[in-house]
Amino acid sequence: MSVIRHFVKKEFRQVFRDKQMLRMLLIVPIVQLIVLGNAINLDVKHVRLAIFDHDHSEVSRDLLSRFRSSDYFDIILADQSKLSALMDRGKIDISVVIPEGFARDLGSGSTAKAQLIVDAQNSNLAGIATGYVNGVFGSFQEDFRNRMLEKNPDIKSKIHSVEVVSRVFYNPEMNTYFATIPGIAVLLLTIITTLINALNIVREKEIGTLEQLMVTPISKFQFVMGKSLPFAILGYIELAIALAVGMLWFKIPFAGSFLLLAFSAALFLMTTLGAGLLVSTVAQTQQQALFTAWFFLVFCIIMSGFLTPIENMPTALQYLTYLDPLRYMIKVTRGIFLKGSTFFDLKYELAAMAIYGTAMFALAIFRFRKSTT
Amino acid sequence: MNAVIEDSNIVVETHDLTRKFGKFVAVDKLNIAVKRGEIFGFLGANGAGKTTAIRMLCGLLEPTSGTGTVAGFDIVKQAERIKSRIGYMSQKFSLYNDLKVEENLEFYGGVYGLDSRALKQHIHETLERMNLQHVRTKMTAELPLGWKQKLALGAALMHNPDIIFLDEATGGVDPVARRDFWDMIHDLAAHGKTIFVTTHYMDEAEYCHKISIMHQSRVLIQGKVGDLKVQTGMKTVEELFKHVVTQGDSA
Numbered sequence: 001m002s003v004i005r006h007f008v009k010k011e012f013r014q015v016f017r018d019k020q021m022l023r024m025l026l027i028v029p030i031v032q033l034i035v036l037g038n039a040i041n042l043d044v045k046h047v048r049l050a051i052f053d054h055d056h057s058e059v060s061r062d063l064l065s066r067f068r069s070s071d072y073f074d075i076i077l078a079d080q081s082k083l084s085a086l087m088d089r090g091k092i093d094i095s096v097v098i099p100e101g102f103a104r105d106l107g108s109g110s111t112a113k114a115q116l117i118v119d120a121q122n123s124n125l126a127g128i129a130t131g132y133v134n135g136v137f138g139s140f141q142e143d144f145r146n147r148m149l150e151k152n153p154d155i156k157s158k159i160h161s162v163e164v165v166s167r168v169f170y171n172p173e174m175n176t177y178f179a180t181i182p183g184i185a186v187l188l189l190t191i192i193t194t195l196i197n198a199l200n201i202v203r204e205k206e207i208g209t210l211e212q213l214m215v216t217p218i219s220k221f222q223f224v225m226g227k228s229l230p231f232a233i234l235g236y237i238e239l240a241i242a243l244a245v246g247m248l249w250f251k252i253p254f255a256g257s258f259l260l261l262a263f264s265a266a267l268f269l270m271t272t273l274g275a276g277l278l279v280s281t282v283a284q285t286q287q288q289a290l291f292t293a294w295f296f297l298v299f300c301i302i303m304s305g306f307l308t309p310i311e312n313m314p315t316a317l318q319y320l321t322y323l324d325p326l327r328y329m330i331k332v333t334r335g336i337f338l339k340g341s342t343f344f345d346l347k348y349e350l351a352a353m354a355i356y357g358t359a360m361f362a363l364a365i366f367r368f369r370k371s372t373t
Numbered sequence: 374m375n376a377v378i379e380d381s382n383i384v385v386e387t388h389d390l391t392r393k394f395g396k397f398v399a400v401d402k403l404n405i406a407v408k409r410g411e412i413f414g415f416l417g418a419n420g421a422g423k424t425t426a427i428r429m430l431c432g433l434l435e436p437t438s439g440t441g442t443v444a445g446f447d448i449v450k451q452a453e454r455i456k457s458r459i460g461y462m463s464q465k466f467s468l469y470n471d472l473k474v475e476e477n478l479e480f481y482g483g484v485y486g487l488d489s490r491a492l493k494q495h496i497h498e499t500l501e502r503m504n505l506q507h508v509r510t511k512m513t514a515e516l517p518l519g520w521k522q523k524l525a526l527g528a529a530l531m532h533n534p535d536i537i538f539l540d541e542a543t544g545g546v547d548p549v550a551r552r553d554f555w556d557m558i559h560d561l562a563a564h565g566k567t568i569f570v571t572t573h574y575m576d577e578a579e580y581c582h583k584i585s586i587m588h589q590s591r592v593l594i595q596g597k598v599g600d601l602k603v604q605t606g607m608k609t610v611e612e613l614f615k616h617v618v619t620q621g622d623s624a
Contacts, residue, residue, distance in 0.1 A: 006483030014471050208465035215431050216484050217457040371452060372428075373435050 003218060007226025008233075011200075015234070025196075029188050029238055033181065033245045040180045040307075044128040049073040050095035052080040057103035063140055067096070072132045087119055094118045094129045106144065177250045182333040183306045185242030189265070190272050190300060190326055193235045194293050197276025201227060202289040205280070214370045224365050228273040235269050236262070246337070255340035264332045264350060270357030271325040277364035300326040325356045382409040384536055384567050385430060387448075390439035392425050399425040401590040402439065407569060407583070409535075412562050414581030415571040416614060421587040423571040424464075427540050430569070431461050444535055457485070460529035464541035468525050470514035474505060477513055478528055485532035499527040502557075519550025526557065537561065539570045543577065555580050575611035584610065586617050593621045 015021060049067060053060045067073050076092060086092045097115040105112035116133060120126035204210040213223065239261075246252045275296055283289035301307070303317075304326035310318055321327050328349040335341035335349075343350065385407035392400045400422040407413040415423045428434040430443055432452030441448040444458040468477045478499055482492045500506045503523045508516060513524065522542060529537065539558075543551045555577065562568050562582075570581065578584055578598070585595035594601060594617050598610060607613040 002488070003484055003486060006480055009483075010469070010472065010476070010480045013476060014469065017471055207470075208463065208467040209469060211433060211463065211465075212461070212467035212481075213484065214433055215456060215459070215461040216481070217453055217486070218484050219453075371433050371435055 003222045004226045004229060007222075008230045011227070011230035015230070025192065025234065025238070026241065029192070029241055030245055032188060033184055033242060034249060036184050037177055037181050037245075037250060040184065044125055044132075045072055046074050047072055047125075047129045047132065048076055048091065048093045049129075049133070050076045050078055050083065050086065050092045052078075052083070052095065052097045054080075054100045055098050055102040059103035059106060059144070060098045063098065063136075066136050066140055070132070070136060072129075083117070087117070090119070092119065093125065094133060096133060177246075178252055178338055179334065181242075181246040181250050181252055182337045183330050185239065185246065186268075186326065186329050186333050187301060187306065188242060189235055189238055189268070190329075191297055192238055193231055193269055193272040194276045194279075194297060195290070196234065197227060197231050197273045198279035198283065198289045198293045199276075199286050200231070201277065201280035202283050202286050206285060220365055220368055220370065224277060224361075224368060228269075228277065231273055231276075232266070232269045235272075236265065239265055252337065254337055256336035257340075257342070260341075260343055260346075261333065261336045264329065264336070264346075264353065267350065267353040267357045268325065268329045271353065271360045274357065274360030274364045278360065278367060281364070281367040281369070300324050303327065304330055306330055322352070325353060325360075328353045328356075383407065384409050384445075385413070385441075385443050385569060387430075387441035388439055390426070390429060390441050391437050392422075392429060392434065393437045398590050400429070400436075403592060405585060405592070405595065407567060409567050410562055410565050411583055412558065412568045412570065412581045414578045414584040415569070415587060416573070416575070416578050416584055416610075417571075417587035418573060418618075422590040423587055424540055426587075427538050427569065427571055431459060431538055432456055457532065458535050460532070460534040460537040462522075462525050462529045462537070462539050462542050464544045466518070466521055466525060468513055468521065468528060470512070472513055473510050474513055474516070474524060475500070475509040477524065478531060481528040482531040487532065495531050495533075499531060503527045517550075519546045519553070522546055522550070522554065523557075526554070530561075534566075536567045536569065539568065541571055541573070543572070543574065551577070575609070575614055578610040578614075586614060588618050588621045591621075593617050 015025070051064055051067060053064060068075055076086075078086060080097070083092075083095060087095075095117045097117070099113065099115070102112050102114065114137070116130065118126045118130055201210065204213070218226075243254065247254055276293065279289050279292045279296070283292055303321045303324040305321060306326070310321050310327070313321070332341075332346050332349050332353070335346055339345075383406050385405065387403050387405050390400060390403040391398065403426055405413075415426065417423050425434065429436050430441060430448060432448060432455050435449060443455045446452075446454045446458075448455065469480070472480065475496055478496045479492060482495055487495060500509050503526070505520065505524060505527070508520070513521065516524065526539075526542065543554055546554065551574075558568055558570070559580065570577070572578060581598060583595065583597050584601065586593045596604075601613055602608065602610075605613055605616055607616055
């Protein structure tokens with residue numbers, strides 16, 4: 001135990017003496033969280049919408065003003081002859097064409113038609129923008145129907161109106177920070193702890209101190225713990241910083257248990273620190289370590305479902321995401337943070353993380369050699 | 374000559390110890406025997422196989438074939454038991470530049486499992502012996518190379534090992550610091566420590582009790598320095614070395 005204690009002491013002395021490293025570890029994550037927290041916005045806003053009103057009726061003007069009053073759209077007015085040119089040049093995301101006779105058809109009870117033209121280069125954006133437009137049409141239709149009913153109560157029996165009332169749980173204001181901040185926090189934790197362990201050990205390889213250590217009677221377990229424990233503590237400091245930024249800057253309420261989050265982090269850190277250690281057993285230089293670790297990290301980040309929904313991936317790849325430790329940690333962190341999830345709510349994710357962490361750590365210890373064969 | 378040297382206890386011994394890297398034979402059938410309290414010098418040009426041999430003896434590199442024992446333990450099967458009995462210092466300065474002098478000693482002593490009382494005492498003694506008390510709170514990076522090497526030797530001795538392996542330990546160090554260094558080595562040998570050095574400085578070889586000249590992975594000649602000079606009619610180790618290597622090349 002005392003050997004490990006000496007290791008922890010030594011690593012902390014080195015980390016706290018390296019002022020530049022310290023800035024990297026403590027200040028950069030804060031800036032990253034604030035900048036990325038604002039930058040990664042999965043909501044679609046400011047959709048550039050062109051409306052071509054050929055009807056010029058009271059009804060069509062009502063529709064127009066509904067689009068105008070929505071936050072989601074920036075209205076572009078143009079002549080329809082320029083439509084395809086504007087689309088080609090990427091000036092318009094979506095356009096609505098209201099044909100002549102729109103109000104008349106609506107009033108007569110026959111189906112009124114409007115045309116929607118969508119730039120689907122970004123299919124995600126196109127889908128969401130179409131949804132918004134349909135939403136505006138939906139509420140317009142609803143109001144129009146109600147007005148008709150007021151005028152002619154006797155037609156009520158002919159109209160079946162279905163009203164969907166949605167209630168949003170856990171994030172009532174649908175604040176996008178709620179989902180992104182815990183995600184970015186986990187992302188930073190992953191990157192920092194994987195890289196720091198890999199680079200630190202490989203650096204000792206480069207300067208020759210690792211060989212000096214290998215000629216001492218230190219056991220593999222002592223070495224691995226001696227290297228991982230200081231960086232695990234550092235990982236907790238990172239997590240605490242991220243929580244503070246999330247709660248104080250972004251005002252995200254923390255609904256769950258700090259203890260459970262700390263426990264989950266321990267399981268997760270075994271994975272990331274183990275991965276870093278594993279990288280250090282194959283890399284001879286810091287450059288090699290950086291590249292190797294980065295491949296692992298990119299896989300983890302993309303497959304975690306943080307940036308793109310897992311449901312959108314091909315089925316085979318969806319199974320692959322179960323191999324991504326980040327997938328579980330993001331779910332667990334969001335759950336604890338936003339829903340106040342308990343240990344039992346998250347038992348499958350925690351079990352997966354425990355298995356992953358133990359396996360990764362065991363593999364790293366197994367792979368680590370005190371002598372060269 | 375010191376009485377301890379007459380002790381016939383063999384502490385380092387190898388039989389046909391061989392190491393290959395792919396097709397390249399780095400060490401070819403090495404047979405040596407080093408007695409307690411001896412200063413054993415491994416001589417040879419860069420790339421002769423000295424470092425490979427020493428790394429096998431210290432349990433850093435597994436041999437391809439052959440056997441060896443250090444401090445009575447098998448170098449393959451009991452490498453970890455050997456490690457607590459040996460001190461090792463390589464040509465590469467291997468202390469932490471971003472730790473203070475005393476922090477380096479504290480760390481290495483701690484890794485060897487010294488308890489806090491022993492640690493404190495050994496740090497004090499080492500600083501005293503190495504004449505480094507006045508720089509104990511200095512950053513290691515700020516020391517001149519000669520002092521750094523003394524500190525590295527001090528760190529390698531923190532756990533009071535029986536056998537000390539020094540691999541080109543004085544490389545790049547100025548002559549005065551080298552003399553200091555060798556005074557310490559003699560002192561250690563006089564206290565019963567066995568010293569195993571590799572060097573390509575021929576003047577340093579004069580300080581050894583026994584030498585072994587390695588050339589292109591093989592030992593060409595070995596024995597007591599005085600005996601070898603008489604045998605070959607050479608006055609200095611440098612002449613001896615040139616003589617042996619030239620003969621080896623023509624053979």
